[in-house]
Amino acid sequence: MLDQLNGLEKTALDELHSLASMEALEAWRLAYLGRKGSLTSVLRSLGKLPPEQRPAAGRETNRVKLALEQAYGEQAAALKREQTLRQLSQEQIDVTLPGRPVEPGYLHVSTQTLCEIYAIFAAMGFQVVETPEVETDNNNFQLLNIPPYHPARDMWSTFHTTREGVLLRTHTSPGQIRVMRQYCPEPIRVILPGKCYRYEQVTARHESMFYQVEGLAVGRHVTMGDLKGVLTHFARQMFGANRKVRFRCSYFPFTEPSAEMDMDCIICGGKGCRVCEHTGWLEILGSGMVHPQVLKNGGYDPAVYSGFAFGMGPERIAMLKHGIEHIRYFFANDLRFLQQFA
Ligand code: DAH
Numbered sequence: 001m002l003d004q005l006n007g008l009e010k011t012a013l014d015e016l017h018s019l020a021s022m023e024a025l026e027a028w029r030l031a032y033l034g035r036k037g038s039l040t041s042v043l044r045s046l047g048k049l050p051p052e053q054r055p056a057a058g059r060e061t062n063r064v065k066l067a068l069e070q071a072y073g074e075q076a077a078a079l080k081r082e083q084t085l086r087q088l089s090q091e092q093i094d095v096t097l098p099g100r101p102v103e104p105g106y107l108h109v110s111t112q113t114l115c116e117i118y119a120i121f122a123a124m125g126f127q128v129v130e131t132p133e134v135e136t137d138n139n140n141f142q143l144l145n146i147p148p149y150h151p152a153r154d155m156w157s158t159f160h161t162t163r164e165g166v167l168l169r170t171h172t173s174p175g176q177i178r179v180m181r182q183y184c185p186e187p188i189r190v191i192l193p194g195k196c197y198r199y200e201q202v203t204a205r206h207e208s209m210f211y212q213v214e215g216l217a218v219g220r221h222v223t224m225g226d227l228k229g230v231l232t233h234f235a236r237q238m239f240g241a242n243r244k245v246r247f248r249c250s251y252f253p254f255t256e257p258s259a260e261m262d263m264d265c266i267i268c269g270g271k272g273c274r275v276c277e278h279t280g281w282l283e284i285l286g287s288g289m290v291h292p293q294v295l296k297n298g299g300y301d302p303a304v305y306s307g308f309a310f311g312m313g314p315e316r317i318a319m320l321k322h323g324i325e326h327i328r329y330f331f332a333n334d335l336r337f338l339q340q341f342a
Contacts, residue, residue: 001042001049001057008038009064016068016075022083025076032068039065109341110211110330113318114193117213120237124230126189126215131175133195137165139174143297145253152253157199159208168197172214173254176290176309179216180298187219188307193314207327211314216290218300218307224257224289227308231287235263238317244270246281255288255309266320275320282320285312 012032019025032039043061046054107115118128137148146152156170175192192214200206217226228247236243243266247259261284265276272278287310292302300307315327322341324330329337 001053002060005042005057005060005064008032008042009067012038012068013071016071019075019079022076022079025072025079029072033065033072039068106342108330108338109318109322110314112341113314113321114211114213116238117193117234117312117314117317118191120234121191121215124189124233126191126217129175129179129190129192130194131172131178131192133169133197134161135167135169135174137167139177140167140169140171143177143294144173145291145293150253159197159199169194170198171196171311172212173309173311175214176216176254176294177298180218180295180300184299185305187217189217191215202328205316205327207315207331209331210327213312213314215310216307217309218290218295218298218305220305222306222308224308227259227287227289227310230308231261231285231310235261235284239263239266239321245284247287250286250288252286252288254291254294256291258286258288261285261287261310267323284317284320285310287311 012028016025016028019028029037031037034040039061043065046057046061049057122128140158141153141156142148158170159168161167172192172194175194179188179190179192193211195209196212197209198206200208202208215230217230232245235245244264246262248262250258250260252258262281263284264270265273265280265282267273267275268280270280272280276282287308290307290309295302295305295307315330318324318330319327
């Protein structure tokens with residue numbers, strides 16, 4: 001019995017010291033110290049010994065059990081330490097490696113163009129006001145002199161909502177009514193930038209969502225000369241000091257008289273090319289003297305006050321400035337396009 005115990009102790013310890021993994025260690029523990037392990041079965045067989053041999057055998061068994069348990073604990077600690085060291089050396093972080101670069105963000109080309117427009121008009125005393133994109137039919141049309149069923153409504157293909165009389169604004173012009181009603185009888189010099197929506201076929205020049213910048217000046221002695229001066233200055237600030245502009249008669253229900261401002265083509269210098277459709281001129285914006293009825297709708301007495309207004313598409317301005325061929329590029333979120341304006 002004692003020989004058997006000593007043999008067992010020796011094999012167990014030899015085996016233990018050659019173990020290299022936590023799994024093997026666990027298997028060893030079950031094999032020797034577990035409920036069905038060798039040492040346990042020795043302990044169980046103690047009862048079969050003659051009584052006089054039992055105490056010595058019992059003592060020896062306990063000694064071996066303690067020795068194995070202690071050795072087990074030491075080996076477990078050693079393996080754990082080894083494992084940690086291995087992990088530390090494998091998962092080492094090289095703090096001297098260069099970091100992953102984070103590219104700085106930048107403004108979208110539409111926003112950049114808007115900012116340039118703001119700066120030019122700010123220098124002439126125009127402040128920026130934003131008005132809602134979801135508008136009433138009243139503000140978007142009726143108060144701008146476009147009654148229901150008026151053929152001029154065909155100029156704006158409209159996204160209507162399920163709520164009667166509520167729509168997505170087709171232009172920034174309804175902002176004129178809002179601003180006039182808010183500031184009347186103060187003089188006004190504002191630009192109204194923002195998104196507009198039209199239910200239209202997407203073409204090279206048209207998207208169903210686009211930006212507009214509206215302008216409005218109202219005061220006691222505002223004339224067509226002011227309109228021409230302000231807009232000519234804008235074109236030259238935006239596109240170069242030598243730009244030629246012309247004002248061409250047009251029609252908008254909310255202005256009288258109305259005019260479109262053209263600029264000599266920046267691609268061909270006025271000789272005629274594909275971009276200007278061989279006219280030598282590029283249309284930049286719509287404008288006019290605020291219609292007396294619209295002034296009245298805003299709260300101003302047209303006998304005392306007058307004003308001018310204009311509306312332009314900043315995407316179109318950007319397209320001309322940067323030679324961009326399709327308006328769809330602006331909102332397609334293709335980085336190859338956007339990064340050119342970083
Ligand atoms: N609202 C017009 C449009 O979307 C543009 C416009 C033309 C605005 C003349 C004006 C203006 O303020 O005076 O087509």
